[in-house]
Amino acid sequence: MDRIRFAAVSRNYFNMPLWVADHCGLFADEGLDVDVELYEPIDEVTQRLEDGRVDLAFGVTEHVILDREAGGHTVIVGGNVNKLPFSFIAGKDIRSFDDLRGRTVGVSSRKAGSSSLVMKLLAAHGLEYPRDYAIEEVGPILARWEKLQSGQIDAGLQGAPLNYIAIDEGYPTLAEPRDEFPDFQFTSLHVDSRWAEENADLMARFMRAFVRAHRRFFADRDAMVTIAKEETRIAEKYAIAAWEEYTAAEIFPTDGDVSSAGVQALIDISALIRALPDRQGRLADDYIDRTYLHVALAETACE
Numbered sequence: 001m002d003r004i005r006f007a008a009v010s011r012n013y014f015n016m017p018l019w020v021a022d023h024c025g026l027f028a029d030e031g032l033d034v035d036v037e038l039y040e041p042i043d044e045v046t047q048r049l050e051d052g053r054v055d056l057a058f059g060v061t062e063h064v065i066l067d068r069e070a071g072g073h074t075v076i077v078g079g080n081v082n083k084l085p086f087s088f089i090a091g092k093d094i095r096s097f098d099d100l101r102g103r104t105v106g107v108s109s110r111k112a113g114s115s116s117l118v119m120k121l122l123a124a125h126g127l128e129y130p131r132d133y134a135i136e137e138v139g140p141i142l143a144r145w146e147k148l149q150s151g152q153i154d155a156g157l158q159g160a161p162l163n164y165i166a167i168d169e170g171y172p173t174l175a176e177p178r179d180e181f182p183d184f185q186f187t188s189l190h191v192d193s194r195w196a197e198e199n200a201d202l203m204a205r206f207m208r209a210f211v212r213a214h215r216r217f218f219a220d221r222d223a224m225v226t227i228a229k230e231e232t233r234i235a236e237k238y239a240i241a242a243w244e245e246y247t248a249a250e251i252f253p254t255d256g257d258v259s260s261a262g263v264q265a266l267i268d269i270s271a272l273i274r275a276l277p278d279r280q281g282r283l284a285d286d287y288i289d290r291t292y293l294h295v296a297l298a299e300t301a302c303e
Helices: 013-023 042-050 061-069 113-123 141-150 162-168 193-198 200-219 221-232 236-248 260-269 291-299
Strands: 002-009 032-039 056-060 074-081 086-090 104-107 134-137 155-159 173-175 187-192
Touching (some): 002 013, 002 200, 013 032, 013 074, 013 200, 013 221, 013 236, 032 042, 032 200, 042 061, 056 061, 061 074, 061 187, 061 260, 074 193, 104 113, 104 141, 113 134, 113 155, 141 162, 187 193, 193 200, 200 291, 221 236
Parallel strands (some): 002 056, 104 155
Antiparallel strands (some): 056 187, 074 187, 086 173
16 A cells, blocks of 8 residues: 555545545555544644645645745645635624624634635725724634633634534524535645656556545435535534535535635635735636646546
8 A cells, every 4th residue: 555645624524535435445445555644723634735745635725826926836636615604693692794893703813815805804894904893813613612701702714514613502504605606616636746646556556545435425415415414523414404504505616626716715815825926826726726626537437
């Protein structure tokens, strides 16, 4: 078995394609031992990919664009969370956006595109940062949920299935961001282009398993519910609800591809990207290499 080191963010539903490939033997079928390392700080995933401590990652899409513009070598080679799976959940004492004046909104990182999205969402309801509210970096959705419950933050994006759990526990949802931003690439599959070129066979085998995992996710609800319950420790009804939302809205891609429209929406919304001087890339596809995915799709087309 050949080892691949893979970094991802936290133990949340975003990682289902990896768990599917593992539980269903898809990595093993390709002779791969994929060692998945989970990190709470979202920036840690990107740092480990950039300095070579891991080989592939599910990371914040914005980080690839910022790295490439700084002369780096990371590239997007596949999709992950291609559409927003979030609700904007507030504390139990908050009933409207206006109630957030003087309050604190939790975000994963100021270097994540979702931070710009939150600011744009609140601006549409008359709230400007930093005039009307504070922003605190608190990490990914599991950490945001804990801090919302403890009162350390007053609102934040909560992803499926944690948004369902929050609503059932009486926390109000102020908005469904996907209604306002139907295309938005939140996370994607990243690799250092130099490592990929030097390890073309490993990449080919990984990408075949990656494509098969996405097909399996959409085809087998019961197996996906079982895997989600085991890996994320959520109740069955929430595992079912998450699978139904992810498949109906195609939050995960059916074929493992990244969304060019979603990456372009990120570029257009991100304050950090728009602030870059003399940006070399202008279009989403300037940061995407679909070579490995297209080969994998062709090789698995008749399965």
